[in-house]
Amino acid sequence: xxxxxxxxxxxxxxVREIVQKEITPRAAGLDQTxxxxxxxVRIFAKNDFLNPLLPRAYGGVxxxxxxxxxxxxxxxxxxxxxxxxxxxxxxxxLPMVYGADEPLKGKYLRRLAGGSEILTGLGAIESSAGxxxxxLPTNAELRGSHYILGGERxxxxxxxxxxxxxxxxxxxRSKGSRGISAFVAEKGFPGFVFKRDEDKMxxxxxxxxxxxxxxxxxxxxxxxxxxxEGFANMLKxxxxxxxxxxxxxxxxxxxxxxxxxxxARRRVQFGKTISHHxxxxxxxxxxxxxxxxxxxxxxxxxxxxxxxxxxxxxxYAAMAKLVASDAAMxxxxxxxxxxxxxxxxxxxxxxxxxRDAKATQVHSGTNQIMKxxxxxxxxxxx
Amino acid sequence: MFDxxxxxxxxxxxxxxxxxxxxxxxKIASQASLVDEEEFFNHEVESLLWDLGLLTLTFPEQYGGFxxxxxxxxxxxxxxxxxxxxxxxxxxxxxxxxxxxxxHGGSKELKKRYLPQMSQGRKLVAYLVTEPSAGSDxxxxxxxxVREGDDYLLNGSKCFATSGGVAGIYSVxxxxxxxxxxxxxxxxxxxxxxxxxSIGRTESKLGxxxxxxxxxxxxNVRVPAGNLLGREGEGFLIAMKDFDMSRxxxxxQALGIAEGAFEAVLQFVKTQHTLRTPIxxxxxxxxxxxxxxxxxxxxxxxxxxxxxLNDEGKDNTKFASMAKCFAGDAAMxxxxxxxxxxxxxxxxxxxxxxxxxxxxxxxxxxxIFEGTNQIQRLVIARQILKESM
Numbered sequence: 001x002x003x004x005x006x007x008x009x010x011x012x013x014x015v016r017e018i019v020q021k022e023i024t025p026r027a028a029g030l031d032q033t034x035x036x037x038x039x040x041v042r043i044f045a046k047n048d049f050l051n052p053l054l055p056r057a058y059g060g061v062x063x064x065x066x067x068x069x070x071x072x073x074x075x076x077x078x079x080x081x082x083x084x085x086x087x088x089x090x091x092x093x094l095p096m097v098y099g100a101d102e103p104l105k106g107k108y109l110r111r112l113a114g115g116s117e118i119l120t121g122l123g124a125i126e127s128s129a130g131x132x133x134x135x136l137p138t139n140a141e142l143r144g145s146h147y148i149l150g151g152e153r154x155x156x157x158x159x160x161x162x163x164x165x166x167x168x169x170x171x172x173r174s175k176g177s178r179g180i181s182a183f184v185a186e187k188g189f190p191g192f193v194f195k196r197d198e199d200k201m202x203x204x205x206x207x208x209x210x211x212x213x214x215x216x217x218x219x220x221x222x223x224x225x226x227x228x229e230g231f232a233n234m235l236k237x238x239x240x241x242x243x244x245x246x247x248x249x250x251x252x253x254x255x256x257x258x259x260x261x262x263x264a265r266r267r268v269q270f271g272k273t274i275s276h277h278x279x280x281x282x283x284x285x286x287x288x289x290x291x292x293x294x295x296x297x298x299x300x301x302x303x304x305x306x307x308x309x310x311x312x313x314x315x316y317a318a319m320a321k322l323v324a325s326d327a328a329m330x331x332x333x334x335x336x337x338x339x340x341x342x343x344x345x346x347x348x349x350x351x352x353x354x355r356d357a358k359a360t361q362v363h364s365g366t367n368q369i370m371k372x373x374x375x376x377x378x379x380x381x382x
Numbered sequence: 383m384f385d386x387x388x389x390x391x392x393x394x395x396x397x398x399x400x401x402x403x404x405x406x407x408x409k410i411a412s413q414a415s416l417v418d419e420e421e422f423f424n425h426e427v428e429s430l431l432w433d434l435g436l437l438t439l440t441f442p443e444q445y446g447g448f449x450x451x452x453x454x455x456x457x458x459x460x461x462x463x464x465x466x467x468x469x470x471x472x473x474x475x476x477x478x479x480x481x482x483x484x485x486h487g488g489s490k491e492l493k494k495r496y497l498p499q500m501s502q503g504r505k506l507v508a509y510l511v512t513e514p515s516a517g518s519d520x521x522x523x524x525x526x527x528v529r530e531g532d533d534y535l536l537n538g539s540k541c542f543a544t545s546g547g548v549a550g551i552y553s554v555x556x557x558x559x560x561x562x563x564x565x566x567x568x569x570x571x572x573x574x575x576x577x578x579x580s581i582g583r584t585e586s587k588l589g590x591x592x593x594x595x596x597x598x599x600x601x602n603v604r605v606p607a608g609n610l611l612g613r614e615g616e617g618f619l620i621a622m623k624d625f626d627m628s629r630x631x632x633x634x635q636a637l638g639i640a641e642g643a644f645e646a647v648l649q650f651v652k653t654q655h656t657l658r659t660p661i662x663x664x665x666x667x668x669x670x671x672x673x674x675x676x677x678x679x680x681x682x683x684x685x686x687x688x689x690x691l692n693d694e695g696k697d698n699t700k701f702a703s704m705a706k707c708f709a710g711d712a713a714m715x716x717x718x719x720x721x722x723x724x725x726x727x728x729x730x731x732x733x734x735x736x737x738x739x740x741x742x743x744x745x746x747x748x749x750i751f752e753g754t755n756q757i758q759r760l761v762i763a764r765q766i767l768k769e770s771m
Contacts, residue, residue, distance in 0.1 A: 201732055201739040208733075269519035279756045333714070336588070336746060340517050340754055341542045344588050344747060351588035355743070358718075362725045362732045368666060369726065 002299050008067050011049075015074045018047055027079035030205030031352045036161055037205045040082040045117045051089050055097060058105060059113025065240070066302040069247035073295075076251025077258070080356035081205030083251060087244040088157040088206075092120025094240055095166045095182050099225035099233045108164055108184055121158035122241070123167045123211065124234060138213065140169035140181060147171070147183060147223065149191075149216040155363070159209025160194045163187055167213070168234050171227045180230035184222045191216035202355030236310065239317040241364045243305060246298040246320035249328035249360040253291045256328075256353045260287070260335035263342070274338070283338055287331045294324035315377040318370040325360035325367060332357040389686035395451055395458060402462040405434065414467035417592025418740050423548055424592060427470050428506070438501045440478040440627070441485060445497040453627055453692040457634035457685060464638025465645070468744035469592030471638060473506075475631045476544040476593075479752075480507030482624040483553040483569040487611030496551065496571065505550030510540040510572075510598055511621060518757045520555075520621060521564055525600065527556035534558075534570060534610065536578075536603040542751075546596030547581045550574045554600065555621065558614045567617035571609040578603040589743030626692050626702050628752050633685040633705035636713035636748040640681065643720035643741045644674050650724060661727060670723050674716045681709035700765035707758035710748035717742035 004012070022043045030037055044050035052068050054060025063071075068090070076083035093112065096105050111118050138151030149169050156165065164186045172179035185192060195210040224233060261284065264275040274280045301316040332354040336343035343350050361367050390396050409430055417424050431437050436459050438446035448455040456478055464471035484496060484507070499505055516522040525538020536556055540546075551573060558568040572579060582597025612620050648671065651662040661667055684705035691698035720738040724731030731738060749755045 199734040201734065201743070268515065269517060269522065279759065283756075329718070333746070337749060337754065337756070340750055341512065344750055346586035346588070351746075354588070354746070358721065358732060358739075358742070361722065366722060366725050368722060 002066070002303070008070075011063070011067060012070055012074060014047070015049060015071050018043060019075055019078050023075060023082050024078040027082070027205075028346075028349065028352065030079065030081050031355075032204075032346075034199065034204040036207050037079075037082050037085065040079075040085060041117050041119065044082075044085065045115050048115070050086065050117070051093060051112045052086070053090050053097070054093060054109060054112050058109035060109070064302075065243070065305045066299065069243065069298060069302045072244055072247040073251035073254070076248045077255035079205070080248060080252050080353070080359070081203045083248050084157065084203055084206045087241065087248065088121045088162075089119065090244060091122035091157065091237060091241050092162065092164070092166055094237050095122070095224055095233050096184065098236050099182060099229055100184075101225065104184065104221065104224065111163070119158050119162045121156055121162045121165050122237065123153040123156040123159065123165050124238065125153065125155050138167075138169040139173065140171050140183065140218070142171070142220065145220050146217045147220065149183070149185070149213045149218060151213050153211045153213065154208075155198070156209045156211055157363075158207055159211055160197055161207050166224070166237075167218075168230045171230075175228060177231040178228050180234065181227045182224035182230040182233045183218045184224065185216060185218050189217055201358060202352070203359040204355075235314060238364065239310075239314045240305060242317040242321040242370070243298065243301050243313075245360055245364045246294065246301065246317070246324035249321070249324035249357065250291060250295045250298055252353055252357055252360065253287070253294065253324075253328045253331040256332040256335035256350050256357075257284075257287050257291060259348070259350050259353075260284075260338045260343075263339050267339075280338060283334050287334055290327035290331055294320070294327040297323055315374055318365075318373040321360075321364065322367050322370040322374070325357070328357040328360050329354075389682065389690075390454065390458070391690070392451060395454060398448070398455055399458045399462060402434070402436070402459050405430070406463050406466050410463060410470050411466035414469070414592070415734075415737065415740065417467070417469055418589075419591075419734075421586060421591045423594040424470070427467075428473065428548075431470070431473060432504050436474055437477045437504075437506070439474070441481065441497060441501060442493075445501040451693050453630060453689040454686065456627070456631050457689045460631050461634040461638040461641070461685075464635045465642040467592065468635060468639050468741070468747075469590045471635050472544060472590055472593045475628060475635060476509060477507055478631060479624055479628045480509040480545070480549070480551070480553050482627060483509075483611040483620050484551075484571055486623065487569055487616065487620050488571065489608060492571065492608055492611075500551060503550070506545050506548055507551045507553060508543050508545040508549035508598070509624075510543055510546075510552050510554040512542045513539060514541050518754055521567075521618065523555055523557060523567060525554070525556040527554075527558050527568060527570060529558075529607070530604075532607050533604045534607060536570060536572065536600045536605060538600050539582075540598045540600070541582075542585065543596055543598050544751075545594050546598045547584055548594050552579075552598065553611065555617050556600075558617075564618040565615040568614050569611035569617050569620055570605055571611060572600070572603060572605055576603050576605065588746055589740070590747050591743075622699075625752060626698050629702035629706040629758075630685055630688040630692065630698070632748055632752050633681065633688065633702075633709035636706075636709035636745060637678065637681045637685055639741050639745045639748070640674070640678050640709075640713040640716035643717040643738050644671075644678060646736065646738050646741075647671070647674075647720045647723045650727060654727065666726075667723065670719050674719055677712035677716055681705070681712045684708050700762055700769075703753075703758040703761040703765070706748075706752065707755045707762070710745070710755055713745035713748055714742075717745045 052063040056062045140147045171181040191214045193212040198208045297320045301320040335350040439448045441447035460471045527534040559566045578601045585595040654661045688701035688705040721731035
């Protein structure tokens with residue numbers, strides 16, 4: 001059903017080799033220190049897969065969403081934190097790909113080309129709004145040559161390390177969602193205040209920042225598209241982001257299952273390896289079935305996105321994210337369970353994967369919000 | 383908010399529960415995040431638990447024991463403390479588990495000598511059973527105890543020993559015969575200062591990080607024959623009896639963790655309002671509250687039923703396993719839902735500032751130790767089949 005061509009196979013092969021050599025050995029350390037994976041940035045940039053979605057017109061390799069998801073999956077098998085780097089980059093890139101005019105694209109997207117190590121991200125979540133993303137109260141007011149933005153932003157992936165970020169804000173509150181606009185803001189713009197990076201349960205090798213916009217001055221030409229186009233832009237970007245989270249969750253699950261399987265084949269209890277015991281086989285069966293169904297829905301959504309069938313992408317991405325992240329939570333928790341006392345110890349990677357899996361259920365919109373999106377769409381409620 | 387009184391048979395137990403509840407809230411809650419973050423064993427909490435008599439609850443009364451209703455007392459204490467700090471509650475459980483072979487297997491002379499040392503001298507006990515190749519499969523232990531004149535010579539490597547590095551006394555399970563059967567192992571009391579006993583590395587864990595988990599090595603450790611607990615070959619039997627007490631206690635811990643997470647969500651929804659309605663009126667939130675409360679009450683029922691049966695001297699093996707299995711699974715679900723609820727409401731369920739992510743990590747251990755929940759299911763099924771014969 002999903003056939004890879006020779007080039008795609010080679011790309012994945014090289015990703016797999018680099019991950020094995022460079023990312024796997026660093027995963028535990030990243031988790032422990034909670035540091036940002038600068039080394040991974042360097043390695044991904046050098047090998048040209050920090051920004052695989054970057055259009056050719058701006059010096060990128062412009063891979064399909066489908067292959068991008070497979071790359072994210074490969075990295076997440078070893079280290080969910082490192083895979084989030086690619087997701088954050090895509091979140092900072094896609095709003096411009098979807099909606100910016102030529103000069104703005106040329107200015108910012110080119111910076112990500114070649115072996116660039118420049119980081120970007122998306123500041124979509126208003127502090128105190130949480131998943132209530134649509135109630136973002138930030139206002140952007142045009143004063144002469146600049147928009148002035150206020151408000152607080154939280155959980156901004158790459159927030160404190162990014163060179164530029166995409167922000168959404170109301171330019172006309174009276175128009176409701178049609179009054180939302182998108183902007184590109186650079187780190188150095190006056191009024192961009194970084195408050196702190198969060199201390200998190202999982203995906204600890206990533207940066208989630210809290211930021212304040214204190215009359216942030218954004219040049220008028222940094223408006224993405226036209227005023228009022230922000231909401232549609234945000235929906236597309238968040239859909240893509242949910243799809244990528246699904247791919248991350250699938251990789252994470254596969255990584256945990258691989259660890260648990262290798263343990264189950266070695267561990268002898270009651271005179272045989274535990275892989276011979278029926279309760280363990282049941283767990284393996286449920287884990288693998290969960291992963292395969294999540295993977296299929298993820299690939300199908302990627303396929304739909306590559307076909308630009310936007311009328312379906314939003315709901316499918318929500319479904320993929322819901323299924324894949326719930327599967328990841330169950331699979332990683334079962335992996336710890338299968339490995340018993342060893343699974344609970346930090347020497348083995350599965351407890352980290354379990355903590356990382358929780359992140360996939362809560363970021364890019366919680367799974368509760370995914371259910372609302374799916375339910376409302378199918379019930380015909382806008 | 384939950385009322386345990388229907389499960390508490392005596393006034394004395396009620397008074398104990400009330401006292402612990404107050405002290406847990408006032409003195410233990412505030413250090414829970416710190417011991418998790420810094421991963422250290424808090425000796426101040428240990429002292430507090432000694433002062434309250436909670437580390438000798440299951441001892442004979444003349445050595446500080448609670449007396450009649452001791453399993454329920456242990457469960458109440460564990461539950462109340464686990465509401466605020468699972469790591470601290472684990473200390474109570476392991477103290478009861480580790481001292482069980484001594485209390486129920488030690489000779490009169492041995493108890494006379496050691497129980498005062500332990501209660502007045504405030505010595506912690508560790509339970510040295512698990513080995514690298516013997517987790518669920520206890521019968522497969524490799525440690526040996528060989529009789530030499532008036533002594534036994536002990537050799538072996540033990541792992542995942544809770545309180546391993548802070549205990550003064552150890553209950554050690556070792557093989558006393560070469561036979562490959564359940565009657566081949568025995569428990570021994572070993573002192574920390576015994577030549578040949580050494581503490582290996584301290585483990586870093588997913589949760590309950592304020593508890594101390596270490597390897598312990600025994601290399602030609604010589605103990606007097608009088609330190610044999612029970613008769614030779616009774617080790618497996620004692621371990622099984624110990625489970626009948628410890629599994630309800632683990633269930634109580636899981637119950638307490640779930641209640642702590644539930645309380646965090648409840649407090650949050652009661653104090654937050656959106657523009658039009660209190661958050662607590664939202665159907666999605668009510669559904670989480672209802673599901674969690676059902677799981678908590680069902681866990682409580684099984685936990686105290688298993689504990690009361692044990693105190694009455696009746697066979698509680700099936701209920702002990704049911705309680706441990708159900709309450710552990712319930713705690714995972716309730717804590718996970720608590721993270722989700724806080725995440726939906728505030729965006730902050732996943733970050734460390736709220737306590738629920740710790741509770742979720744702490745809860746996972748309850749599905750694993752004192753027999754994984756997979757083993758519990760086997761025990762339950764076997765008991766049911768035995769009863770129906």
